[in-house]
Amino acid sequence: MRVLxxxxxxxxxxxxxxxxxxxxxRAFADATLADVLETLAAxxxxxxxxxxxxxxxxAPVAVDERPLTPAVNAALTGSELPVAVVxxxxxxxxxxxxxxxxxxxxxVVAAPGVGGGTNALVVRHxxxxxxxxxxxxxxxxxxxxxxxxSLATVDSFRLxxxxxxxxxxxxxxxxxxxxxxxxxxxxxxxxxxxxxxxxARRQDETG
Amino acid sequence: MRVLxxxxxxxxxxxxxxxxxxxxxRAFADATLADVLETLAAxxxxxxxxxxxxxxxxAPVAVDERPLTPAVNAALTGSELPVAVVxxxxxxxxxxxxxxxxxxxxxVVAAPGVGGGTNALVVRHxxxxxxxxxxxxxxxxxxxxxxxxSLATVDSFRLxxxxxxxxxxxxxxxxxxxxxxxxxxxxxxxxxxxxxxxxARRQDETG
Numbered sequence: 338m339r340v341l342x343x344x345x346x347x348x349x350x351x352x353x354x355x356x357x358x359x360x361x362x363r364a365f366a367d368a369t370l371a372d373v374l375e376t377l378a379a380x381x382x383x384x385x386x387x388x389x390x391x392x393x394x395x396a397p398v399a400v401d402e403r404p405l406t407p408a409v410n411a412a413l414t415g416s417e418l419p420v421a422v423v424x425x426x427x428x429x430x431x432x433x434x435x436x437x438x439x440x441x442x443x444x445v446v447a448a449p450g451v452g453g454g455t456n457a458l459v460v461r462h463x464x465x466x467x468x469x470x471x472x473x474x475x476x477x478x479x480x481x482x483x484x485x486x487s488l489a490t491v492d493s494f495r496l497x498x499x500x501x502x503x504x505x506x507x508x509x510x511x512x513x514x515x516x517x518x519x520x521x522x523x524x525x526x527x528x529x530x531x532x533x534x535x536x537a538r539r540q541d542e543t544g
Numbered sequence: 545m546r547v548l549x550x551x552x553x554x555x556x557x558x559x560x561x562x563x564x565x566x567x568x569x570r571a572f573a574d575a576t577l578a579d580v581l582e583t584l585a586a587x588x589x590x591x592x593x594x595x596x597x598x599x600x601x602x603a604p605v606a607v608d609e610r611p612l613t614p615a616v617n618a619a620l621t622g623s624e625l626p627v628a629v630v631x632x633x634x635x636x637x638x639x640x641x642x643x644x645x646x647x648x649x650x651x652v653v654a655a656p657g658v659g660g661g662t663n664a665l666v667v668r669h670x671x672x673x674x675x676x677x678x679x680x681x682x683x684x685x686x687x688x689x690x691x692x693x694s695l696a697t698v699d700s701f702r703l704x705x706x707x708x709x710x711x712x713x714x715x716x717x718x719x720x721x722x723x724x725x726x727x728x729x730x731x732x733x734x735x736x737x738x739x740x741x742x743x744a745r746r747q748d749e750t751g
Contacts, residue, residue: 434699449701451658452711453718453735453742471737475718492641494656494704504659511660511682528660530678535660 338439338459340382341412343405344370344425346390356503356539357524365520369500370394370425372515377423380432386425387412410466419461427456428509428517429495438496441489445481448496449474451505456496462486506537545646545666547589548619550612551577551632553597563710563746564731572727576707577601577632579722584630587639593632594619617673626668634663635716635724636702645703648696652688655703656681658712663703669693713744 349366350357357365370386374396377384386398387408401408409422421438423430438448444462447455453472464484468476481488498508500517509518510528525540556573557564564572577593581603584591593605594615608615616629628645630637645655651669654662660679671691675683688695705715707724716725717735732747 431699437699449719451701451705452714472718472735472742492638492644492700492702494658494701495699497701497704498658507659511679512656528679535679 338382338419338421339417340377340384340421340423341409342370342373342377342384342386342396342423342425343409344386344388344392346388346392350426350501352502353500356506361524365517365524366426367392367394368516368520369428372513372517373423373425373427373430375515376430376432376435380435382421382435384423385412405469406467409469413460413466418463419459422458422460422467424450424456424499426499426501427496428500428515429498429512431495431514434493434495437493438491441491443489444486445477446489446491447474447477447481448491448493450499451497454499456499457491503537507535510537511535545589545626545628546624547584547591547628547630548616549577549580549584549591549593549603549630549632550616551593551595551599553595553599557633557708559708560710563713568731572724572731573633574599574601575723575727576635579720579724580630580632580634580637582722583637583639583642587642589628589642591630592619612676613674616676620667620673625670626666629665629667629674631657631663631706633706633708634703635707635722636705636719638702638721641700641702644700645698648698650696651693652684653696653698654681654684654688655698655700657706658704661706663706664698710744714742717744718742 350362353362374384374394384396386394386396388398388400389402391400392398438457445465446459448457450456453474455473455477462484465481465486478488500509526537527540528535529538557569560569581591581601591603593601593603595605595607596609598607599605645664652672653666655664657663660681662680662684669691672693685695707716713733733744734747735742736745
């Protein structure tokens with residue numbers, strides 16, 4: 338399937354600023370993007386990176402400087418269907434997860450992110466357009482109904498767990514398998530148990 | 545399938561203390577337990593609540609005052625297999641999710657929680673015992689291998705999303721369907737959009 342992979346090539350992963358500086362965030366985002374592209378290609382899909390600036394990666398890149406919503410909608414307009422939209426920060430993505438995303442025979446398939454975002458979509462209806470502002474998962478479900486499209490949702494932790502905040506790094510250390518996890522380990526992060534919960538900590542930190 | 549549902553009947557959901565007082569946490573925990581029991585029964589399973597004190601609910605209750613790990617292991621010992629262990633705070637549980645948990649033909653089936661816990665298990669191997677301390681999902685996978693049991697994991701957001709902390713309430717308001725969500729709405733919680741993210745807030749709060 339054709340897959341759009343939106344990527345913020347300018348200032349990615351700003352919510353990781355408490356633990357990573359700008360250059361580190363960019364390197365981490367690049368590693369995550371590489372993981373997502375590799376998984377998509379291994380599963381036989383055709384990813385195109387939809388980036389806000391040129392980016393060096395193993396897939397064709399379409400540069401669109403606009404915010405996420407208008408950039409994705411411009412790419413959807415006139416595109417051959419189906420098209421999937423898979424976020425570049427899904428560091429836990431596997432081929433099996435992609436299979437579950439692509440499998441439902443519905444005109445819109447949506448996978449929620451933690452906190453109400455939409456981390457993956459499959460669009461088979463020509464009138465469906467995205468709106469990533471706010472609680473977009475709920476909005477995308479309503480938009481599918483509004484344009485008469487059949488709707489399926491995908492219940493997947495690997496699709497829900499985008500790596501946005503320092504606390505999300507735990508999931509990547511625990512369940513990741515690719516470059517992004519290796520990058521984190523190389524940067525000195527490790528999983529430690531604290532009060533019966535896991536936290537991701539740099540080896541030079543105490544506490 | 546026989547299903548153990550461990551439930552802290554004494555001081556449940558302590559990490560919700562910033563937003564709910566003791567009586568409210570207990571009422572909320574009871575509503576969530578009722579949802580979990582109803583979903584299990586609707587799917588044809590036989591839940592037993594494994595509680596730290598007597599509790600009034602729609603299932604048989606076995607009282608064991610010990611901590612979670614020894615209480616579950618005592619219940620596993622000598623029990624007819626298979627047995628599932630499903631946490632009482634899985635407020636997003638659905639029959640379809642349970643089907644995915646019960647489906648794999650493996651001697652141990654484990655579903656991770658956010659942060660590395662183990663939110664659901666199916667045990668078909670007589671030597672497997674639990675240890676919920678720390679990063680238990682990783683430990684349970686290792687324990688399954690150590691006793692020679694075949695292992696499957698379940699990739700489900702609905703099984704991963706236990707409602708432990710105030711920020712988790714967003715998921716319940718967005719994706720819940722039962723009494724726990726109704727209880728939250730009745731207590732004045734609502735979903736609001738803030739800086740492109742959803743938060744759960746009481747209607748009398750500002751900010």
